[in-house]
Amino acid sequence: MSLPNLLIPLMVIIPITCALFLNLLHERIRTVKVISIVVAFALPIIPLFANYGTHYFGGYAPLIQNPISADLPTLITGTALYIFHPAITYVYGSAQKLMIFILGIVGLFAIFISLYEVKKPSGVYIYLMLMGIASITAMLLSDDIFNLYVFFEIAALAQVGIVLVSKIKNNYETALKYMILGGIASPILLLGIALLLGVTGNVNITDIVYSIRNGLINPQSPVLLMACSLIIFGWLYGTGLPPFHVIKSAMYSKALPTGAALLQAFSVFSLVAFGVIIIRIFSYIPFTHVFLLAISLIAMVLGITMAITQTDFKRLIAFLAVGELGYIGAGFGLGTVFGITAGLFQAVNESIITALLFIGFGTIMYKTKETDMQKLGGMLVATPKSALFVLLAGIALAGVPPFNAFQSKLMLVQASLNSGLPEIAIIMVLMSIVTFMTFMRAFHTIYLRPKPVDLEIKNEKIPKITLVAMVIFLAICLLLGLYPHLATNFLQGLAMSIT
Amino acid sequence: MIIDTQLAALFTAGALIVIGIFGALFLDNLIKKVIALAFIGDGANLFLVSLGYKAGGIVYIFLPGMAMSNFSQNASYPLPYALVLTSIVIGASTMAVMLGIIIILNKKYGSISASKILGE
Amino acid sequence: MNIYDIILKKIKDIRMETGDNKPVTNIAASSMLTAEITLISSILIAIVILRLLNKNLMIVLAVLVFVLIFMAMPIMPKLKREQNDSLTSMNFYVIIALGIIVTLFYWGNLNV
Numbered sequence: 001m002s003l004p005n006l007l008i009p010l011m012v013i014i015p016i017t018c019a020l021f022l023n024l025l026h027e028r029i030r031t032v033k034v035i036s037i038v039v040a041f042a043l044p045i046i047p048l049f050a051n052y053g054t055h056y057f058g059g060y061a062p063l064i065q066n067p068i069s070a071d072l073p074t075l076i077t078g079t080a081l082y083i084f085h086p087a088i089t090y091v092y093g094s095a096q097k098l099m100i101f102i103l104g105i106v107g108l109f110a111i112f113i114s115l116y117e118v119k120k121p122s123g124v125y126i127y128l129m130l131m132g133i134a135s136i137t138a139m140l141l142s143d144d145i146f147n148l149y150v151f152f153e154i155a156a157l158a159q160v161g162i163v164l165v166s167k168i169k170n171n172y173e174t175a176l177k178y179m180i181l182g183g184i185a186s187p188i189l190l191l192g193i194a195l196l197l198g199v200t201g202n203v204n205i206t207d208i209v210y211s212i213r214n215g216l217i218n219p220q221s222p223v224l225l226m227a228c229s230l231i232i233f234g235w236l237y238g239t240g241l242p243p244f245h246v247i248k249s250a251m252y253s254k255a256l257p258t259g260a261a262l263l264q265a266f267s268v269f270s271l272v273a274f275g276v277i278i279i280r281i282f283s284y285i286p287f288t289h290v291f292l293l294a295i296s297l298i299a300m301v302l303g304i305t306m307a308i309t310q311t312d313f314k315r316l317i318a319f320l321a322v323g324e325l326g327y328i329g330a331g332f333g334l335g336t337v338f339g340i341t342a343g344l345f346q347a348v349n350e351s352i353i354t355a356l357l358f359i360g361f362g363t364i365m366y367k368t369k370e371t372d373m374q375k376l377g378g379m380l381v382a383t384p385k386s387a388l389f390v391l392l393a394g395i396a397l398a399g400v401p402p403f404n405a406f407q408s409k410l411m412l413v414q415a416s417l418n419s420g421l422p423e424i425a426i427i428m429v430l431m432s433i434v435t436f437m438t439f440m441r442a443f444h445t446i447y448l449r450p451k452p453v454d455l456e457i458k459n460e461k462i463p464k465i466t467l468v469a470m471v472i473f474l475a476i477c478l479l480l481g482l483y484p485h486l487a488t489n490f491l492q493g494l495a496m497s498i499t
Numbered sequence: 500m501i502i503d504t505q506l507a508a509l510f511t512a513g514a515l516i517v518i519g520i521f522g523a524l525f526l527d528n529l530i531k532k533v534i535a536l537a538f539i540g541d542g543a544n545l546f547l548v549s550l551g552y553k554a555g556g557i558v559y560i561f562l563p564g565m566a567m568s569n570f571s572q573n574a575s576y577p578l579p580y581a582l583v584l585t586s587i588v589i590g591a592s593t594m595a596v597m598l599g600i601i602i603i604l605n606k607k608y609g610s611i612s613a614s615k616i617l618g619e
Numbered sequence: 620m621n622i623y624d625i626i627l628k629k630i631k632d633i634r635m636e637t638g639d640n641k642p643v644t645n646i647a648a649s650s651m652l653t654a655e656i657t658l659i660s661s662i663l664i665a666i667v668i669l670r671l672l673n674k675n676l677m678i679v680l681a682v683l684v685f686v687l688i689f690m691a692m693p694i695m696p697k698l699k700r701e702q703n704d705s706l707t708s709m710n711f712y713v714i715i716a717l718g719i720i721v722t723l724f725y726w727g728n729l730n731v
Contacts, residue, residue, distance in 0.1 A: 356577050
């Protein structure tokens with residue numbers, strides 16, 4: 001096996017190994033720093049060098065690719081057993097490359113900022129972030145639905161951990177609520193996977209799709225419908241679409257800014273990973289598309305209307321992030337190649353922009369230790385540079401050219417018009433406008449209105465790395481906004497292969 | 500045998516899940532709530548493991564001296580057993596974290612009542 | 620009494636119920652109003668999608684929902700009160716959602 005193909009499992013193995021190692025030496029600050037920096041750089045760099053292809057764990061390729069298969073009886077070679085995948089399979093394509101790269105960039109800066117914003121970096125925090133990144137990477141790569149479930153659970157635990165270490169008021173309560181809801185939703189997801197396994201006898205998604213498409217099992221079997229509904233319910237939990245939007249936004253608001261930036265990237269990419277699978281397996285059920293569209297619309301409306309009424313700015317951004325998830329879901333729900341490409345593009349854009357917003361507004365917390373907007377004001381004088389970047393991020397979030405979300409939202413609007421659903425296009429545009437209004441309200445109250453008398457602003461300087469991170473995020477936004485085909489070329493292949 | 504073993508296992512799994520959801524909704528004591536959640540997880544695991552059951556089946560290890568045809572017809576399905584082990588480990592670790600949080604919250608509030616701790 | 624005053628009064632009532640004693644600022648009332656209008660308009664637009672199913676049904680439903688919304692106004696404070704951080708209410712909605720999803724998928728697909 002050549003080295004570049006070996007890099008596919010290493011994308012998951014390196015962060016996990018280093019995470020476990022960091023957890024052991026969390027007292028030695030210098031070593032922790034050095035290892036964290038090296039791994040953080042490895043996160044976005046490895047996917048750039050890995051070749052496209054598949055990796056079979058244990059080397060158990062399907063029999064058809066195996067040299068020993070020449071001697072097998074026709075009992076095996078004549079049936080589907082011949083092409084089924086016996087091993088856990090990782091598939092690395094161009095879309096995975098872009099998404100893992102973007103996740104790596106967000107992770108890189110989250111780790112860097114957390115190393116430099118505090119005087120004594122905590123190995124445990126870095127450990128949790130790396131575990132989360134590794135599991136989301138594995139979810140994007142995995143072609144095995146049970147493997148996906150395992151990493152989904154690890155990601156959920158890592159997210160709880162990120163909230164637990166934040167020391168923000170009431171973080172333990174929120175984490176416990178999330179875990180209790182997860183305690184209901186994850187077994188339900190497992191049950192859906194078990195039903196799928198029971199019907200098809202397989203956990204490999206390619207094989208499941210093959211079984212359904214080629215009539216090895218009855219596609220209209222009620223068990224499959226049940227499996228679809230249960231898996232979709234688990235998907236709602238993992239991504240924070242309604243009815244989980246309240247707890248998910250609470251989780252974001254109880255994490256540190258770097259943690260929140262990572263948490264939303266986790267939600268976005270687990271939405272993509274599971275959404276792709278739902279579309280691949282269940283797109284033959286017409287109701288799946290209807291349901292995805294409906295839940296996305298509900299997410300948009302509930303997320304954004306709840307965001308307007310918030311007074312805590314972290315909660316506000318959190319609800320906006322949930323609302324933006326609706327756009328991605330709508331792209332998947334449309335079910336056309338163009339729609340899914342637009343949805344994936346929106347996922348990439350949103351993960352960057354929301355990370356930028358969380359980190360940008362995080363500077364306010366760094367300066368004042370205050371998140372209530374009613375007690376804030378006049379921060380423009382204290383943090384002029386980050387104010388500018390936050391403003392640009394908000395403009396990008398709302399979908400104003402020349403930034404990237406403009407391109408993806410335009411594509412989504414076009415896709416819904418092409419599908420003969422102009423109403424969805426209208427709601428999307430309406431929600432973009434309201435998003436912008438909500439953001440401007442927050443921006444005005446925090447930065448522009450006169451400073452309240454009792455507000456104390458600490459005299460510490462914002463770390464340079466925070467500003468650098470914001471500039472680089474903005475540069476990516478601008479680059480993808482001016483040259484959208486840079487991203488869509490990567491994503492189109494995946495969209496074409498799943499419809 | 501009045502009822503098929505596999506069917507009985509599936510019914511038990513369903514009952515465990517329903518009881519678990521009921522408990523998670525209506526019990527106020529946090530420890531009891533966690534136990535109810537464990538019920539849901541156990542139900543899902545039991546369901547998964549009973550999928551591999553085969554009436555009159557043999558263990559899926561091919562020993563020397565076995566007839567190939569006998570093995571291939573009678574061995575039970577091994578995949579669910581492999582999967583359920585992972586799933587049980589995940590459930591146990593999740594429960595450990597939950598109980599840990601409850602210990603901390605108990606120190607803070609002096610109570611393990613869900614309505615008192617996890618209200619608004 | 621115009622609609623703005625009604626909404627302001629409703630928000631005050633709900634604040635009293637939840638024991639939240641912060642004064643109702645202009646900005647809070649106007650954002651509540653924006654949320655309300657956004658919600659109503661998007662619901663009404665979303666109903667138009669039903670034209671793909673049946674045009675008459677869409678017209679009847681649109682009128683019905685419009686009247687219902689007008690009678691139930693303001694909705695947003697109630698909706699916000701429902702979506703609170705209490706575990707019991709979240710649990711409740713999660714289970715309800717599970718029931719709805721399973722029912723829709725199971726019977727919806729079998730009988731269409």
